[in-house]
Amino acid sequence: MIEAVKRIFQTTVGKDYELTRPTEKLDDPKSHEYYIAKEFDYGCHGPMALPYVFCKGDGVYLHDVTGKRYLDFMSSFGAVNQGHCHPKIRDVMIDQMNKLTLTCVSGYNDKLGPTYEFMCGKFGFQKVHFANGGVEAVEHAVLLARRWGYEVKKVKDGKARILFPHGAYWGRSIAARAGQDHPEALYHFGPFGLNFSIIPYDDPDALEKELKGDSNIVAYLFEPIQGEGGIRYPQEGYLKRVRELCTKYNVLMIADEIQTGLGRTGKLKCCDWEGVRPDIMTIGKSLSGGFYPISACFADKDIMDLINPGEAMTTYGGNPLAAVIAKRSIEVLYEEGLIDNALELGKHLEKELRTFNHKFIKDIRAGKGLYAGIELDSSIKAFTVATRLAEKGLISHPASTVNVIRIHPPLCITKEQLDEGLRIIRDVFDNLYSVG
Numbered sequence: 228m229i230e231a232v233k234r235i236f237q238t239t240v241g242k243d244y245e246l247t248r249p250t251e252k253l254d255d256p257k258s259h260e261y262y263i264a265k266e267f268d269y270g271c272h273g274p275m276a277l278p279y280v281f282c283k284g285d286g287v288y289l290h291d292v293t294g295k296r297y298l299d300f301m302s303s304f305g306a307v308n309q310g311h312c313h314p315k316i317r318d319v320m321i322d323q324m325n326k327l328t329l330t331c332v333s334g335y336n337d338k339l340g341p342t343y344e345f346m347c348g349k350f351g352f353q354k355v356h357f358a359n360g361g362v363e364a365v366e367h368a369v370l371l372a373r374r375w376g377y378e379v380k381k382v383k384d385g386k387a388r389i390l391f392p393h394g395a396y397w398g399r400s401i402a403a404r405a406g407q408d409h410p411e412a413l414y415h416f417g418p419f420g421l422n423f424s425i426i427p428y429d430d431p432d433a434l435e436k437e438l439k440g441d442s443n444i445v446a447y448l449f450e451p452i453q454g455e456g457g458i459r460y461p462q463e464g465y466l467k468r469v470r471e472l473c474t475k476y477n478v479l480m481i482a483d484e485i486q487t488g489l490g491r492t493g494k495l496k497c498c499d500w501e502g503v504r505p506d507i508m509t510i511g512k513s514l515s516g517g518f519y520p521i522s523a524c525f526a527d528k529d530i531m532d533l534i535n536p537g538e539a540m541t542t543y544g545g546n547p548l549a550a551v552i553a554k555r556s557i558e559v560l561y562e563e564g565l566i567d568n569a570l571e572l573g574k575h576l577e578k579e580l581r582t583f584n585h586k587f588i589k590d591i592r593a594g595k596g597l598y599a600g601i602e603l604d605s606s607i608k609a610f611t612v613a614t615r616l617a618e619k620g621l622i623s624h625p626a627s628t629v630n631v632i633r634i635h636p637p638l639c640i641t642k643e644q645l646d647e648g649l650r651i652i653r654d655v656f657d658n659l660y661s662v663g
């Protein structure tokens with residue numbers, strides 16, 4: 228079993244991912260190698276990053292330690308929808324840092340309540356809970372679903388089951404891994420016995436079959452468009468169908484909008500595309516514009532109030548610094564028309580990408596805002612393409628589970644900058660000869 232998982236992992240991830248510790252330029256602080264070697268020597272391996280070291284970001288641009296500038300078409304998985312180092316967000320952060328940053332259980336603070344009220348109004352839920360990384364917000368959703376299952380649906384204690392789709396990604400905690408089926412998430416990290424089950428994505432019949440067969444199911448937790456699953460768009464109508472089935476079988480619909488939310492798809496939330504309201508919704512990433520880890524989980528009172536005081540908390544969750552940053556990050560999306568920009572430029576992005584015709588391109592995944600993927604033929608690895616793009620001054624990244632190059636620039640991008648990026652992508656594909 229373990230060997231089989233290892234083999235799948237190697238096949239999926241491939242040789243290109245074997246980044247090695249640099250051995251040259253180790254004394255030159257103006258080189259990428261200097262910093263990468265230190266991370267290799269002193270850190271646990273982190274994400275599969277491209278081998279570039281950045282020291283500055285502004286708007287849609289990243290700057291590396293050699294002085295080279297790049298268009299950032301990745302925006303840190305959508306955590307900088309507002310653009311790098313947005314001055315309006317930075318300024319409220321600095322102001323609040325001079326006043327108060329953390330109170331935790333010492334008392335309440337004067338910023339969180341007003342921010343909660345503002346966010347509930349914007350997102351259309353009665354209640355919200357703040358956490359730090361996205362994984363904690365989704366874990367809160369799981370807690371809520373189980374509590375609701377036992378206390379409202381009357382599932383027998385210890386029997387609650389939650390469904391997740393194939394290709395899901397919601398972080399790297401043990402619970403998050405248990406809700407995924409990618410070998411890289413599981414290999415030698417088990418056991419994962421949390422009564423989570425994986426079903427096919429974008430397959431309402433498969434969902435209904437499960438729901439019909441087990442009244443202990445309390446929730447279906449999924450992304451409206453899968454991010455790490457390769458910017459995978461479900462068929463039109465999927466969100467509506469999920470809503471209908473969850474209502475029919477008395478199961479909570481949980482939408483993880485940590486990547487698709489906050490304007491990325493040209494609407495505040497991706498579920499808005501089908502006029503669907505989930506029972507629980509999570510957001511994160513650009514809830515802080517890239518300044519600070521903040522995530523949130525929304526639900527109405529009948530669900531959120533099932534958690535009692537003291538049962539759900541983190542030391543930093545809901546601190547006043549996070550509260551002012553989150554509020555300003557959302558205001559910036561509206562003040563600067565970033566959601567509308569994503570909608571308009573998203574149409575242009577899709578139109579242009581669909582004109583790309585190259586033997587290595589298998590499919591274009593696009594259609595909603597600035598959220599697109601280029602699916603590649605198996606004869607070339609997405610990591611190879613991402614590396615070539617970076618050499619030409621454009622940062623993107625492969626999805627970790629499929630052979631897809633992800634394209635999601637900051638939402639403040641202009642048409643000229645988008646066209647410049649598209650020119651680079653076209654140029655790289657036109658010059659891709661080698662297989663790798």
Ligand SMILES: Cc1ncc(COP(=O)(O)O)c(C=O)c1O
Pocket residue numbers: 304359360361362363365396397398399450454455483484485486511512
């Ligand atoms: C859809 C989705 N949910 C949850 C997470 C976890 O967020 P974090 O990495 O901030 O814990 C991610 C991270 O990429 C994500 O894409």
